[in-house]
Amino acid sequence: MLNELVSELNIRGVNFVKVVDISMLSANENRGYGVALLIGVILGPSYIYRLSTENILDYSEFHEKEGNADKLAEWAANFITAHGYKAYAQSEKNHLLHGSYDETTKTTSLPHKTIAVLAGLGWIGKSNLLITQEYGSALCMSTVLTNAPLPTENRPIVISKCGECTVCQNICPEKCIRGLTWSVGMNRDLLVDVYHCRCCLKCLANCPWTQKYMQKYMKK
Template identity: 70%
Template sequence: MLNELISELNTRGATIVKVVDISMLSANENHGYNISILIGIVLSPSYIFRLSKENIIDHSEFQEKEHLTHELAEWTADFIIAKGYKAFALSDRNLMHGFFDKATKTSSLPHKKIAILAGLGWIGKNNLLVTQEYGSALCMCTVLSNAPLPTENRSILMPKCRNCTVCKDICPAGVIHGTTWEIGMNRDLVVDVYHCNGCLKCLANCTWTQKYMENNFK
């Protein structure tokens, strides 16, 4: 079933598909499901170039791919349910069903936590997932399920940002504190999400995102 699922998701535009065991998480986080499927779509190098080098404010590709990951998550949930198992997509449309707190702007199970359990990357000083291959140029969504799919949990990667403060320095709203993330750290010590304007500068100008762009931009 997993190979069929991955093949179909890749055909529909997914770049990354990972399945992780979440049975060790609290009931508040996993809501009684034992696995989570992470679906990721990479932002194009040309888009990152426009955002960073040409300094253009443009949310078009980000919004398009963010929306597509959520559509793929809902499609995945339907696919698994049709196979006779339970599944729930943590899409924007579904998050309001007890999975997201508007007051604190927190999700009970963030997509990036699943990405960390899959060993895809670490939490950067911009409070985004940072991967060695793509930097932060990645849109993600997840699906919870009880389907008997093979999982691939990895060791949690600690931040590789070191002394870099590019995201903090470039943030026009001044919401990034420059704090190095640690396991269990309160998000508010890393970033002030309440005053973030969503400009994507920290995403595009992260040195790891820039490496991805430089290695792939033609």
């Protein structure tokens, strides 16, 4: 089933799929499911180039691919349930329907990036964004929780590779980024003030890891 599911997701525009064991998490986090399917859609290098060089506020591709990732998670959940298993897509729509997003604290019980960290995909940057070595932060994600017996691929947690870099902190117009280095279990509020962040995407686009991805693929 997994090979067919991944093949169908790839046809629909998904760039990567990770299957992660989440049985060790609390019932509040995993909703009683043991497996999570992480779906990733990559932001294009030309879009990153515009964001980082033209000093513009352009959500077009970001919102489009965030929405696509959610729709594909919902599609994947339906695919899994059609095969006789339970599945729950952690899409924005479902968070609103089921009250699993806390507007006051701006949190969900199980963020997509927590699953990405368990998959060994990357680490949490000083900006509180997931950073990967391959794409930087130029990616949109969604997840599906399921009881389907899918083969999982948890990897060792990647420690922060931000080092002494303060690009995201320096470029943040609202001064929301505190400049601390992430470690496992660290409270989000120690990293960033989400209540004053206006999601300008500057930290995403200008992260050196995102720029490295952009420069690599702009040459092709």
